Amino acid sequence: MTQLESAIKGITTPEMVSVAKAEEIDVDLLRERVAKGTVVIPKNVLRDLKSPRGVGEGLSVKVNANIGTSGDFPNVEDELVKLRAALDAGADAVMDLSTGGDLPSIRRTILDNCPVPLGTVPIYDAAVTIARERGAITRITADDLFNTIEYQAKQGVDFMTLHCGITRESIERLRNCGRVTGVVSRGGAFLVKWILTNDAENPLYERYDEVLELARKYDITLSLGDGFRPGCGADATDRAQIQELIILGELVKRAREAGVQAMVEGPGHMPINQIATNMQIQKRLCENAPFYVLGPLVTDVAPGYDHITCAIGGTVAAVSGADFICYVTPTEHLGLPDVEDVREGVITARIAAHAADVALGKPAAVKWDREMSKARRARDWKKQIDLAIDPVKAKKIKELRSKETGDVCSMCGEFCSMKVVDEYFGGAINAEC
């Protein structure tokens, strides 16, 4: 049985117990949300998953790190170092987006070393392999696609991005849109090309019942991909994007009816004032499915800083309903990230997730902020470092810039405002701490 089927039957799985404990919420409440489909717990039935995670309603906002080889950087060893960096930095999930080297073997190695849910985009493997074998990605067959999905399912992949909403209908809407950047999803682009070249419907849509059958068998959580996500602010919230979302909403409903867990992927690039609207419309159109956002990046002009444009949009998204943030690294739009970029990307996305949790009043997040603030007031540097979201970086800066400054830092020195007032007030202002 899938987590969803168990929950519907009132059965509490070990994964639900684990997630409820980590989130400090009642396990019955969690199970009810899994049963409704507003929470997913991605875990392949064949996987020995050390640290399950819950994604969705009322849970802490989660962060995913993408790793994976490319044609230019095909070595799995490099990706294992990135995997370790992502986990050390606190990633809740990892996606293997490899397109270079021996893909099944790379995936196996990453799965074996990944204690958190692992996701993939199966069409990458199918397209890359077919392109190598037959010279063109359009020569892929529907059966190739399903075989790839099943192969990866048997390997133990926990969640899969499938662009089931790229259909003849949504492509027609795209044509009528007048986009600036067109299609910026790799999986989406492959399918658009396949559909138009072969003059046939997307097999992932046309044969969606078979997708559901496979997903149910292995309890793969579907991550319904947004192949028409906006690739720039000017394309945000256009008809192609919303058309695809309508289709994905229908597919969420069918997934639940089949006992399959599903979440929905979202933008992309988007001006900040459109983000809350997008979260609301996604939740409404997609049956309150967990929402997995790729940013959104709030401006297009900051290559080198897109971990930051992602954190800005991601915080607003998460406070407005998004449940899961896919990190972006400083190399986005410029190249494949290296290990330092992965680390920076995860920490930055975690800041966004945590800032949203604070605003939403989630007790653990609020407490963490308060403990840090008390340590700051007390000028307890050891505690400030320990509580930092990145203790290594905080310690390094403190030692570099404020090595011998006693209980204050080199910014204000003895004119430290908290110290100036503490001397006078004592604990008076601080009464309620």
Place this chain on the structure above:
Amino acid sequence: MTQLESAIKGITTPEMVSVAKAEEIDVDLLRERVAKGTVVIPKNVLRDLKSPRGVGEGLSVKVNANIGTSGDFPNVEDELVKLRAALDAGADAVMDLSTGGDLPSIRRTILDNCPVPLGTVPIYDAAVTIARERGAITRITADDLFNTIEYQAKQGVDFMTLHCGITRESIERLRNCGRVTGVVSRGGAFLVKWILTNDAENPLYERYDEVLELARKYDITLSLGDGFRPGCGADATDRAQIQELIILGELVKRAREAGVQAMVEGPGHMPINQIATNMQIQKRLCENAPFYVLGPLVTDVAPGYDHITCAIGGTVAAVSGADFICYVTPTEHLGLPDVEDVREGVITARIAAHAADVALGKPAAVKWDREMSKARRARDWKKQIDLAIDPVKAKKIKELRSKETGDVCSMCGEFCSMKVVDEYFGGAINAEC
């Protein structure tokens, strides 16, 4: 005459012409806003200011960089390097917050090298000097304070942070608040200590008419400081903060009646869901004065990354009405920034300012994003680098990670989604670009 007095009389100053040109808006409209006080143009009458800037209603969001010596790092040479870095990175204004070394001489040097508006916090100089001479900052006199303000005015300082809203009344409200981090403004802390030790009212409040007289004489733009800004999320939007804001609103009104330009400073640390409310209440309580925000930082747990927590809050603030963002660097809460931190801080704050301008539909900002997106679609790398908010960093990453990858980058290689679809569609989707 001050810019405000000129505007009220319908006189267009050279600074208004310069600002209107830079902002691509009608100079009469700009003058009307200066006359209302919803736009300020900080420029001391004695200053030879190369690049005036307008701050406020309908103008692009501006970014300030703080530089300045401290007791631990007292060399003006270091600060000149930071000044150059801040200007190169695109800072619209600079504040000299020096507290170490020969303060008047440092200020003179910085003024001479700064083509954009320069601000100070005069009480720092008064407090540091008196603390050195008389052993305690509380031994400052009201006349010392006014002499310092006038001295700095004669040097040509364009805008000054004055914490006029720290009064016996607002201190009493602070006492009743139960704050976690108490007072985190240096100027605020000095004044609290002064008021309580000397059992006397804040001279900047009690003798506000004299403040206005000086400000009017030199056309110093008052930046009414928020001495009780929250220093952590838990203290945000409390009674002490809002009490001070009410007082500052009254002082804005009096400033305008005296022909003095005024803006208001704001938080601070603040959960993201309180930011829009704060912007609205500030505008309402303070007669729509330009709002100069210090962040807000949306979580307390990210020392080493507070340029990012500032950018998240700053974007939301600016899209909700803030006009001017004070940068925060990665060393915030840990020590004085070095030159790389200054550069990173300015770029990050500019991303926030620009992302807000895009969302607010300001034509130049929207056009910049669109041009970048078109270059991205065309895989025109030279243009992408040229248009990047930090071309140096973008170029460095591109060369490091995608040196010989042709027209695509190493992230997707030949599987570049835009390329995959372009081959098929040609310009079809792109019709309206």
